[in-house]
Amino acid sequence: MPSTTARRLPKTPSPDAGPDVRRVRQRLLKWYDAHHRRLPWRAEPGVAPKPYRVLVSEAMLQQTQVATVVPYFGRFMDALPTVRDLAGADEQAVLRLWQGLGYYRRARSLHAAAKVIVCDHGGVIPDNVADLLKLPGVGRYSAGAIASIAYGTRAPILDGNVARVLARLTLIEQPIDAPDTRKTLWRLAEELVPASRPGDFNQALMELGALICTKANPTCDACPLSGQCQARVVDRVASVPVPAKRKAPTLVHHHVIVMERAGRFLFEQRPATGLWANMWQLPTAEDLPAKANTSELSAWAADRSGLVLSDTQHVVAFTHQTTHRTIRFNVWHGLVTSGRLRRGAGRWRRLDQLNDLPLANPQRKAVAVLIKEDPQQHG
DNA sequence: AAGTCGGGGAG
DNA sequence: CTCCCAGACTT
Structure with a gap:
């Protein structure tokens, strides 16, 4: 028939x-x-959408609710209004714009995608699913969304x-x-x-x-x-x-060891893979037992940084929940008395001058606690 | 096919 | 608390 x-x-x-x-x-x-x-990335009826705005919004909206994305999208577009601006930006700058939003690989993939678009597509975002799928961070959903929304491609x-x-x-x-x-x-x-x-x-x-x-x-x-x-x-x-x-989240313990010297604090960058990849943090031990004591913390800090601490004491504890983990943070503080910082082991910063370092939420929280505990020193 | 990767809204 | 959100990528 x-x-x-x-x-x-x-x-x-x-x-x-x-x-x-x-x-x-x-x-x-x-x-x-x-x-x-x-919505900020949505064109008015009868007006053609801007493909770059669609690209950025779709990256931010992966596994993230609209209401959460809105303020991030505005700040991102203000700072990097075109795909060429994004391609030419430092990765750290892109991560700073993403900090707090989560799934930070999206930011690095978007940054890499912008470079591909500029180098291989003359700065024009592809209008078809096949080419979009070749971009890092763009899967079947995002390719269909960008092609259909930005270009009217049936996908x-x-x-x-x-x-x-x-x-x-x-x-x-x-x-x-x-x-x-x-x-x-x-x-x-x-x-x-x-x-x-x-x-x-x-x-x-x-x-x-x-x-x-x-x-x-x-x-x-x-x-x-x-x-x-x-x-x-x-x-x-x-x-x-x-x-x-769904699997129940596993409980892990992270010990943050705040290392202070002359009103400055040591920060380090995380590895390029895994949790909070390439983000910065106060030195954090992830392999110590839950009930580690001050001498163990000082020993870990010396091993990690080459610096010797005194007066190490516990500051605060809090819990950070993610989809797959419950992370119990213990924050400790010590004064650097001697030693020499290992090459590339970190950077010293005042707590009120962290604008250049992208931090994940629990690290921002730890910093906020420190400022509150000792306001006169950092204000 | 299962794991990994964040953080927050909502119940 | 649990579940889910304009998913992609690795193993």
Whole structure:
């Protein structure tokens, strides 16, 4: 049977024929036009989006909520308004703009991508998925998002929001992260995205997931797709999607040893791989036992830096939570009395002059505690 | 297929 | 507390 004939038949579609593509497109775009949020990286209706703004926003938005990204995006664009500015910037400057946002590899990948764009693409961000996928930090989602939103290329996307919306729309009750589920969802996203306004359609799917088809307490009464939603028909919206399995975070202990000399404090850069890669920190021991004492801390500091400490004492403890770890921070303080700093072992800074060093959140917190404990010395 | 990589919003 | 968020990359 010719497919053109089959396509005209669905007056009464069979139950597993999939969603009514044209109706979903039309209703979703109409809803998006009426209800979408105005966001800093989003162009006004009828105005062409700026590809560089789309590129930067998509990097920041990976695994990060819109509300968190907004202030970072503004500061980033003010400091590095063009892809050439970004390509020419120091990596430390890029990391400083990213500090506090997390997943710092995104910043280094974005920086590397900008260099590729300038060197290999004449400073023009690619408009197709194949070339975008070659950029560091750009995977299938980001390539589809940039191609469709910035250039109107017909390309699908699949993120957490879209996966939830499509799983409910078509009643997928397999674990949402299973490989064959992902394959099915990508196929659905590909089938649904229209040739006209693919960027708005993709953003509409995400916007619906963020505002209406939320993980908890979805407002189906306000949903433009409620009439097409298979999960709603059988009253299983609340139980779809089936969540991915997750490991409990492991507990680890980090000892921060504050080394002070003449009102200045030693800072060191972390390795180029792993947690908080290339970020800076007060000297921090990650291999000492949870109940290490002052002499062990002093010995570790001497071994690490070549400097001898006296009057080492405990300052404060706090807990830092990430997705995969619970990190118990213990902060210690000692005065440098002798020794010579090992070559390349760090830099001395006043606590109120750290603007050039990108620090992850727990290190910023440790610094904040030190300033509060001893305000007259650093103010 | 499973692990790694942050931090915060929201329940 | 737990779960998830405009995911990418490594092993």
